[in-house]
Amino acid sequence: MNPVYISAAAALSPQYTFEAEGLLQDVRSSDNGKLFVTDADYSKFINPVAIRRMSRLLKMGISTGMKCMQLAGIRSPDGIITGTGRGSMRDMEIFLGDMIRLKEETLNPTYFIQSTYNSVNGWLAMQTKCNGYNQTYVHRGHSLEMALLDAQMLLNETNERKTYLVGAFDEMTDEYFLVKSKKAYWKKPVPNSLDLFKHSDTKGSIGGEGAAFFTVTNDKENTICGIEDIRMLQDPDENEINRTIENVLQRHHLNIKNIDLVLCGMNGDSRFQPLYANILTGFTARTSITAFKHLTGEYDTSTSFALWLATELFKRQEIPEIITLKKGIHSDIKNVLIVNHYILNSASILLLKGN
Template identity: 40%
Template sequence: MSEQPVHYYINGIGILSPQKTFDNNSFLTEITSYDQNVLRCITPEFKDYINPIQLRRLNRMLRIGLTAATICMRDAKVQSPDGIITGTGYGFLDETAKFLRELLEQQEKQLTPTYFMQSTYNALAGLIALSVKCMGYNNTYVSKGLAFENVLDDAILRLRENKDHNFLIGAFDEAAEVQYLASIRASHFKTEHIQNLDLFKTTTKGSIQGEGAAFFMLSGKASDTTWCILRDMQFVYNPSNAEVVTESITSFLAANNTTLQDIDLWIDGASGDVEYDRIMNTLSETLFKEVYHVRFKHLCGESCTASSFALWLGASILKHQQVPEILKVDKERDLSGLKSVLIVNQYMNKNFSFFLLKHI
């Protein structure tokens, strides 16, 4: 994906997360702490974004996703995009669990169709399209830790064909109890209760569960609402060691005529897992030793699509030209005139992705 020097503009954003991120006029001015290992979305008044008649028929995650998409379209001043592409790691697990539970309890008779209809992976993309009467391209990717990356990949390829198009792209995952219980047994989440803001002080296995929905209006043309430029994106699956990731990042930057000295700040996708963070910790001590360092998963938790939160974070840093204290690893250093941000995310130490963002 690095062979063609094309610019992709993020012209609008809408995000709901465990922090108060739905208001684009503020940037992490209020930090919410959690004393449990499950972080759930902070939501606005849904009726401000969704028709009340439609609202009562939707489950919680569909409300969150549709609200995030609506905020994004309003921010970009786009009434109906040319296409909608979403990604998710596990989809609507709560609705799936309700459907399967009823299937067993009712012995496969007189089942409620709503649970099934709202449990399919593409339910959100279809709902958004119906709400804004978008008859264009519509697709959903379900690929765990690379779901959002595949969404971006698809959108970028389509914008190369027509840079005038506006694609509404997004990702969502929920903090479902059924997933949490299964992940605890696999040591993906911590067994001991911690305070989320202390995530990176722990030295144990596992992370904390997060959820959220983030949407971006991506186009090949800038507008008066542009946040930043997405210069390029790349992902690597199951690298054997930190050297492989280092070589991939170096090649990625070189393909975009960028050096490490050009990077003002890098966003670290470490998850607080003593085992899965080994490669990320090695990168911070070697390749990125001299680059300003921030982390984010203590705010949003870990999920398959946490990289979408990181993209919002990078875009917000470039737009607002500030780095909130809660993100900083290098607290003694000050920054000004931010022009380039590199995001390096990892999921379960298998899925690594890189996003290069530039100030407009």
């Protein structure tokens, strides 16, 4: 398939990414194993009356999507495609709690309605008057990747210039954190989030959340970067990761010397650290190796933060020290590889090319 292009991107994360002019200058950390997003002024993007009835995830997703379209100068996209691994966890927990407490009688349907995975899409469509294609993917660690692939296929089917709003969103709650702690998702004892990679010899990671949106188009003009390739892997080992990277590079007539920067999704969990062993040692001195989950925590659609971060690196041509594992000697940032995994059993590889 032909590449598709990102013309604008916005992210709401545990760091100051939504409105800050600098990139990761004032870094937030956590000592309790949880990284929650820094809330923005949602009233800039949502009617204040409607905000009162909205869940936190709805406010996160809608505001990030509207911010992205504002940056792109678009009032209404041709379609809206999103991915989420959990949807609105808080609304679902409230609804199920009420169901038990009220013995399934006189239930308030609001929490159920807002807990559905496509609520963010519906609100965005109403606010932008978008009557086009509208789809939500719920595929755990591959949710964003499925949304991007869907957008790529749709844009490859037409010769007309079209722009889709593509995004991802996931939230974390205390109850979710507690349940997953019983499945060894999180580190014990808990390190400071900025020291996450110093504890890669033990099991577990830190919990996170976030939302990110992108305007994706088939017209290269006035765009930030192109998405050249999207690969999704199930239960991969180190060898399959390496083979897939080689295959992606060969398909696009590249080799490891052509990659300027790699964004790694390692999460400090000793069970998954081998997936990144070759990446940390196999690339040449020219390539910068970076990581991001000590800033966001682990969540299903963390690839969305990595993709947003890549767009910022393309624009700024500077790599913040806080994400750098190995500084390369490349002159500029043109080819970027995102290699990410989710704590269950999925991994993905994205190849990006700056415009």
